[in-house]
Amino acid sequence: MKAIILARVSTEEQKEAGNSLPAQLLRLQKYCREKKLSVFKEFNFDESAWKTKREEFKRILDILQNSKEITALCCDKIDRLIRNFTMDLALLEELRRAGKIELHFPSDNIILHKDSPATDLFRFTIGVSLAKYYSDSVSDNVKRANENKIKNGEWIGKAPVGYINYEDEKGNKAIMIDPRRSPYVKQMFEMYATGDYSLRQIEGTMDRAGLKSNTASPKPLSISMLYHTLKNPFYYGMMKIKNELYQHKYPSLIAKNLFDKAQEIMNGWHKKPFKYAAKPFIFRGLIKCADCGCTITPETSKGHIYYSCTNYHRTHKKRVYVKEADLLKPIYELLDSINLPDKKVKELVQDLKQATKSENRFFTNTLQELRKEYDKIENRKSKLQDDKYDGSITNDFYDKKFKEYTEKQAKLMTEISKHDKANNQYYITANTILNLAKRAREIFENSEVPEQRQFLNYLLQNCQLKDKNLIYKLKTPYDTVLSASKCSNLLPGSDSNRRPTR
Incomplete structure (x- = not known):
């Protein structure tokens, strides 16, 4: 039987550990010799299994689809192949059911073919699920690290214009006030807070003064960049992350009252935020109408809870109600x-x-x-x-x-x-x-x-x-x-x- 070998790593740790590309290739080559599989293609690449665009993997799928013989796709482990149930898995499953391919995972001791028993399929599915759990846990570790930085008042990412990123003597990443751009940023707030200057007028003033962004390829600030700069609370000591404000540890560029004055001018008037206090309904936001795609919303009547389509697209002639108990x-x-x-x-x-x-x-x-x-x-x-x-x-x-x-x-x-x-x-x-x-x-x-x-x-x-x-x-x-x-x-x-x- 013809065979394709696939080796993949997605992190620096995997490159250096026993899951490195050479180590995977050696194990798979030995496995194919023992199983008397004829290897005609070897693929090894360094990219995440979670990315949507994987050109190398698409090439493998094309070969498998166009092959006139049964082909064995050999991967060291399940998570080296795929980490979530996507269209790729659906295509592989379709080819397996048709008897066009076999999936071999030596380290997991799994071989899948068109007549595989339910137990093997179950093990494979759980393996993919747990690979996804692993990917999620890595993501959670990054999130926790970022949360700790936020708690310590550290900004995650590139500093806004008027500040610059640098590394201190210990190699730690930090942010400091940009001595060249910061005076112009402060001037922007002062001009706008008077109410006498529009964004376009400030754009012209900053352009003539030579103010440019702090990017790799500095460019003059556009009106959109000016707008976001004037809305950024970072300049008075707070950083906005996912619509939440956190105090940062870096020097402030302006006073909060100057920032507030600029926001008052920008908004034109003060608005009080409105929050909808959602009532506790089991199916709230979980169901869509199968006919028009609108949301199924709950309401109470005479002590009972009913659900119905909002009928926003006017697809239904009349509104039909269903009891929560029936759902x-x-x-x-x-x-x-x-x-x-x-x-x-x-x-x-x-x-x-x-x-x-x-x-x-x-x-x-x-x-x-x-x-x-x-x-x-x-x-x-x-x-x-x-x-x-x-x-x-x-x-x-x-x-x-x-x-x-x-x-x-x-x-x-x-x-x-x-x-x-x-x-x-x-x-x-x-x-x-x-x-x-x-x-x-x-x-x-x-x-x-x-x-x-x-x-x-x-x-x-x-x-x-x-x-x-x-x-x-x-x-x-x-x-x-x-x-x-x-x-x-x-x-x-x-x-x-x-x-x-x-």
């Missing part, structure tokens, strides 16, 4: 359907453990402690339920403690799923997912409306209302759990649109 019926049916029997959960988890036995050298004490704490809370929840049935505690106390334990477990689950070795230990997260699916209805019923809405948003996607029926698609990996519960040999996305049973 919840298929949700409860779904939560019951993804509840796998204990025997099947144990079998799947055991298969995953056996398949990844050689990958568990990196299992850390931190993760063990998290699992231990999670199981301890699970035991408390079990005892809590027994106490409720025995009548030793009230229902209110049970609901309060159950919610508290569930929230703690949710936080622990977040820590587990974001563990930096998650991609080598995906059977653990698979176990958690399966057990979470098993308790899905219990969690949903014992949560407050905001948590229920968040839970549905986590579980479902593409929710639509069609003829009073709720249509939805399960998110990964719960579509795989649903397939496993029915012993279906399907990957997510093949046919996971479901409708309520009548």
